[in-house]
Amino acid sequence: MPEIQAPRGTQDILPEEQPWWDYIRTTAERICGEFRYLPIDTPLFEDVGLFKRTVGDVTDIVQKEMYVFEDRGGQQLALRPEATAAVCRAYIEHGMHNQPQPVRLFSIAPMFRYDRPQAGRQRQFHQFNVEAIGDESASVDAETIEILWRLYEELGLTGLTLHLNTIGDSACRPRYLEALQDYYRDKLDKVCDDCRGRVERNPLRLLDCKNERCQPVIAGAPAITEYLCDECAEHFGQLKSYLDALGIPFVENRTLVRGLDYYTRTVYEVQPQEEGGQSTIGGGGRYDGLIEMIGGKPTPGVGFATGMERIILNLKRQEVPLPDRRTLDLFVVAQSAEARVAAFKLASDVRKAGHSAVAGSAGRSFKAQMRHADSLGARYAAIIGERELSAGNVALKRLEDGAQEEVAIGDVATKLAAP
RNA sequence: GUGGGCGUAGUGUAGUGGUUAACACGUCAGGUUGUGGCCCUGAAGAUCGCGGGUUCAAUUCCCGUCGCUCACCCCA
Numbered sequence: 001m002p003e004i005q006a007p008r009g010t011q012d013i014l015p016e017e018q019p020w021w022d023y024i025r026t027t028a029e030r031i032c033g034e035f036r037y038l039p040i041d042t043p044l045f046e047d048v049g050l051f052k053r054t055v056g057d058v059t060d061i062v063q064k065e066m067y068v069f070e071d072r073g074g075q076q077l078a079l080r081p082e083a084t085a086a087v088c089r090a091y092i093e094h095g096m097h098n099q100p101q102p103v104r105l106f107s108i109a110p111m112f113r114y115d116r117p118q119a120g121r122q123r124q125f126h127q128f129n130v131e132a133i134g135d136e137s138a139s140v141d142a143e144t145i146e147i148l149w150r151l152y153e154e155l156g157l158t159g160l161t162l163h164l165n166t167i168g169d170s171a172c173r174p175r176y177l178e179a180l181q182d183y184y185r186d187k188l189d190k191v192c193d194d195c196r197g198r199v200e201r202n203p204l205r206l207l208d209c210k211n212e213r214c215q216p217v218i219a220g221a222p223a224i225t226e227y228l229c230d231e232c233a234e235h236f237g238q239l240k241s242y243l244d245a246l247g248i249p250f251v252e253n254r255t256l257v258r259g260l261d262y263y264t265r266t267v268y269e270v271q272p273q274e275e276g277g278q279s280t281i282g283g284g285g286r287y288d289g290l291i292e293m294i295g296g297k298p299t300p301g302v303g304f305a306t307g308m309e310r311i312i313l314n315l316k317r318q319e320v321p322l323p324d325r326r327t328l329d330l331f332v333v334a335q336s337a338e339a340r341v342a343a344f345k346l347a348s349d350v351r352k353a354g355h356s357a358v359a360g361s362a363g364r365s366f367k368a369q370m371r372h373a374d375s376l377g378a379r380y381a382a383i384i385g386e387r388e389l390s391a392g393n394v395a396l397k398r399l400e401d402g403a404q405e406e407v408a409i410g411d412v413a414t415k416l417a418a419p
Numbered sequence: 420g421u422g423g424g425c426g427u428a429g430u431g432u433a434g435u436g437g438u439u440a441a442c443a444c445g446u447c448a449g450g451u452u453g454u455g456g457c458c459c460u461g462a463a464g465a466u467c468g469c470g471g472g473u474u475c476a477a478u479u480c481c482c483g484u485c486g487c488u489c490a491c492c493c494c495a
Contacts, residue, residue, distance in 0.1 A: 060493050118489065127495060259494060280495065307495030334452060374455040385453055
């Protein structure tokens with residue numbers, strides 16, 4: 001082990017891993033293009049208040065997972081733990097309410113949370129993030145869910161379940177939370193320590209407690225659906241019919257809540273079949289109050305985030321084949337010292353013609369260069385020796401079957417283009 | 420933040436309280452005259468994660484620490 005290594009919970013994404021990233025990125029960008037979502041990048045760090053106000057002061061993300069630091073000017077900053085708040089900040093800051101609504105945005109970017117790393121969870125991780133800001137209709141909720149669903153589908157992931165729920169809004173949720181608290185107050189002896197604290201602090205989270213002993217209590221708890229105001233109930237109903245129309249299957253899950261405070265109405269998560277704690281690969285929902293929390297005019301929004309590393313984990317688990325691999329068209333072998341310059345120049349010319357080419361390293365033997373060509377997986381080897389050099393030719397060898405022919409040095413690029 | 424498993428060359432592994440820590444893959448070099456894959460030979464490459472302790476002696480035993488990993492938790 002070297003003395004200095006990558007910080008805990010971070011990783012180098014090596015060349016052999018890159019095709020996975022490339023695959024997801026290009027697929028996501030293509031789909032976003034179809035839906036006319038435009039790319040946006042925001043800073044890696046923000047004023048710490050942005051996240052405290054939106055994500056929520058009592059959430060784990062803010063309380064114990066945020067990378068907070070003070071810069072030399074005394075400003076309290078935080079490495080962003082999630083994307084939505086920052087995108088909304090940018091929406092306000094750049095007056096995007098003057099654009100046609102909703103403003104449709106996406107990004108693929110690293111996030112930071114100080115957490116114990118394990119499978120599918122690291123301290124620096126990457127999210128594909130989609131936001132539609134400025135439209136409260138349920139069709140926009142459905143549209144973002146469709147993007148997420150299309151992504152998984154086109155990547156080739158199977159066996160996914162979309163869990164859907166609504167958590168009401170500021171009109172109806174308080175009434176529900178009261179009912180929930182009342183229900184729990186005389187059952188404090190039957191629930192776990194965490195839940196005892198949650199009753200007063202964050203009652204919604206009572207519903208998704210995983211503790212075994214809390215399950216019977218959760219099962220008997222009042223359902224939000226009984227308390228929704230007409231608008232929220234209608235919104236939820238509309239969303240479901242949009243999803244039905246799109247043929248996107250979902251499971252209503254009334255215990256689904258999310259760990260960020262800014263959500264209103266729609267919340268959802270996507271789970272793969274494989275069991276395990278870190279199973280959620282994507283999730284999102286509506287956040288109609290968020291922009292107001294950070295000083296903007298009341299503006300609705302919806303969006304989701306999906307974890308790049310978790311997608312890759314599942315692609316590998318499901319043995320989804322990657323499209324094509326990176327190839328090398330030509331390896332140029334210089335048989336003699338005199339041929340090196342010509343070989344080097346040939347590689348350069350071939351590249352300018354749009355092919356990939358590598359010139360054999362000077363000082364290596366002929367045989368070593370041939371071996372190198374083979375191990376790099378080159379399609380062709382161009383051999384330049386005394387004879388070829390004086391004739392202005394190369395010996396062009398197709399490595400797959402060994403077929404070889406003399407080709408004028410200027411014709412190599414066109415030969416490579418031919419099948 | 421809590422608990423379990425692990426930590427030996429670039430990678431995957433073996434091994435032992437006591438001389439030069441083993442094997443495979445990979446890398447590099449060779450296998451004579453201008454040709455890769457297979458095969459053969461050779462070389463380089465490990466302060467046995469780090470620190471402390473026990474011991475005449477520790478890579479091997481103990482403790483701590485860091486890291487990896489799995490679960491809890493949290494979430495993407």
